[in-house]
Amino acid sequence: MTTKVGYLGPKGTFTKIAVDALFSGEEKQSYMTIPECIDAVKHGHVTYGVLPLENALEGTVNVTLDYLIQYKMLKIVSEVVVPIRQHLMVHPDHRDDWKDITTIYSHPHAIAQCHRFLHNGMKHVPTETFTSTGAAAQYVSEHPESKFGAIANTLAATEYGLDIVKENIHDFSNNHTRFVVLHKNDIQWSSPRLESKGYKTTLMISLPTDHAGALHQVLSAFAWRKINLSKIESRPMKTGLGNYYFLVDVEQKMDDILIPNTIAEIEALGCSAEVLGSYPYFICENV
């Protein structure tokens, strides 16, 4: 099978920017939703799946994380952080009367990232969500008769022939999104285009409900080994109120001693720990 890379599409999404930053010659396949892309990796229709996992302003992309947890057979094999710049764009026919737009379309995270701009500058204009910023831009391009606007990136403006009428409308300049590359197996992957900035290992940990201080003990298993954590987050197990997983990002590569011993200590406490991936991470500076 030729190597195919699946991603949250259509063309012109931030996810496509992440794909272009990491991969080179492989065939690309866009999917309209995150679950569709994850299914495609699971069923072997594509070799890799690239999806947004965490945004600096909005936090975790829950759909990606929840599917990753459910389909534990998929591994994170890489991560790339991409700067996110949001722009307001319209069909060229509405370039001069863009202030009269009646609806603004985008991905929910993009709308949230531009909250102040929308609240202050476009107070009475309703927003509607799409599965991606690219899909919103495509929709606006297909409806020249309507005064619609999309919040999306410059790639989307080019791909769909839209005019950017207000640049950089995101509320905070430090707007980055972390994208992960998923694969069926725990392979060693490195980008032909970017140099890795280091390694991470992501663990999924569950605690018994009746064990007071379990989280404290789990964290101390990392602490006394001087293992640095870059993220800890809880997500519902979906088995009942109050049952949570903890997702922990460790700032180092899976090794033969430190991390396996930490896992053994966590298991000895009556908790469980699974490795969701041990992978290089990349930073995309220019988009």
Ligand SMILES: O=C(O)C(=O)Cc1ccccc1
């Ligand atoms: O909608 C997109 O373009 C995506 O790739 C998801 C997303 C949305 C908003 C910020 C970063 C990623």
